[in-house]
Amino acid sequence: MAETREGRDPITMEKRFTMMEHGSSPVANGHYPPVTAPMPPMAGPHPSIATPIIQALDVVKVFDTGKVKVPALRGVSFAVGRGEMVAIMGPSGSGKTTLLNCLAGLEAIDAGQIIVDGTDIATMNDKTKTEYRARHMGFVFQFYNLLPVLSAVENVELPLVVSGVNTKEARERAMRVLELVRLTEWAAHKPAELSGGQRQRVTIARALVNEPAIVWADEPTGDLDSETADEIISLMQDLNTRHDQTFVIVTHDAGVGARCQRIIKMRDGQIIDDGLGHIADPRSFSGDGQARPIVQQ
Ligand SMILES: Nc1ncnc2c1ncn2[C@@H]1O[C@H](COP(=O)(O)OP(=O)(O)O)[C@@H](O)[C@H]1O
Numbered sequence: 001m002a003e004t005r006e007g008r009d010p011i012t013m014e015k016r017f018t019m020m021e022h023g024s025s026p027v028a029n030g031h032y033p034p035v036t037a038p039m040p041p042m043a044g045p046h047p048s049i050a051t052p053i054i055q056a057l058d059v060v061k062v063f064d065t066g067k068v069k070v071p072a073l074r075g076v077s078f079a080v081g082r083g084e085m086v087a088i089m090g091p092s093g094s095g096k097t098t099l100l101n102c103l104a105g106l107e108a109i110d111a112g113q114i115i116v117d118g119t120d121i122a123t124m125n126d127k128t129k130t131e132y133r134a135r136h137m138g139f140v141f142q143f144y145n146l147l148p149v150l151s152a153v154e155n156v157e158l159p160l161v162v163s164g165v166n167t168k169e170a171r172e173r174a175m176r177v178l179e180l181v182r183l184t185e186w187a188a189h190k191p192a193e194l195s196g197g198q199r200q201r202v203t204i205a206r207a208l209v210n211e212p213a214i215v216w217a218d219e220p221t222g223d224l225d226s227e228t229a230d231e232i233i234s235l236m237q238d239l240n241t242r243h244d245q246t247f248v249i250v251t252h253d254a255g256v257g258a259r260c261q262r263i264i265k266m267r268d269g270q271i272i273d274d275g276l277g278h279i280a281d282p283r284s285f286s287g288d289g290q291a292r293p294i295v296q297q
């Protein structure tokens with residue numbers, strides 16, 4: 001865990017407000033810049049400002065496919081406090097997955113800054129970034145699939161084995177986390193022998209085995225029935241409270257959003273509501289809420 005650098009260039013309320021107010025994207029796309037409502041009075045600073053673990057400053061990401069440019073993130077600024085559990089919600093195509101990938105350093109950004117635990121991730125080389133991720137981040141992503149040939153416990157211990165933990169300790173820690181997600185009896189079973197909910201719990205166990213400071217989840221309940229989805233979110237809430245781990249959860253499920261401490265709403269590659277009283281003017285967004293491709297000349 002990198003040392004906490006509270007007080008090192010903290011985003012003040014004023015600075016934050018200015019960023020939101022003037023945080024229009026440099027991409028020339030004919031949209032209005034976002035306009036924010038005045039700050040409502042707040043009782044003391046929100047943890048996202050007092051002790052941010054994640055800060056995005058005017059982040060721009062444009063996918064260039066050759067024929068079209070897709071401005072997936074158009075000047076995104078916000079912060080997540082240490083130990084917060086936030087939901088990111090918005091229509092399909094509004095840039096949620098892109099934002100998670102950029103925040104986790106899986107995807108390079110075109111402008112702006114991402115600061116994780118006091119370090120600008122652009123200053124890290126690939127090796128440092130990979131190591132940082134392995135040590136401090138957990139992923140509950142659809143494409144981070146479980147390996148079908150490995151048992152549940154082998155899948156869970158994989159991040160530990162990869163980061164050089166000896167096999168005995170790795171197995172013990174993996175079993176402890178499997179117990180946490182109530183899968184002890186299923187440890188020796190392969191993913192194909194587990195239900196969807198059980199598989200997702202293995203994925204969560206694998207994301208948590210390193211006790212990461214930050215857990216990124218992209219539609220973690222997407223394929224689950226509502227009862228199982230509820231269980232998964234309860235588990236995340238529990239871990240968040242007990243271990244002070246930060247959870248950033250992309251979801252289109254309003255029920256999941258309601259169980260997080262804060263909802264950040266996206267539209268058109270921008271944040272329209274950061275859940276702290278900053279609400280953008282809806283005139284700055286297109287009708288369907290999706291990032292609009294720009295056809296190259
Ligand atoms: N690799 C990519 N190449 C080109 N366009 C992409 C790529 N990934 C995402 N996009 C586009 O960026 C926009 C935002 O996508 P995404 O972040 O996946 O949205 P969400 O997760 O909110 O559904 C969409 O218009 C999508 O088509």
Ligand SMILES: [Mg+2]
Nearest residue numbers: 096097098218
């Ligand atoms: Mg997505």
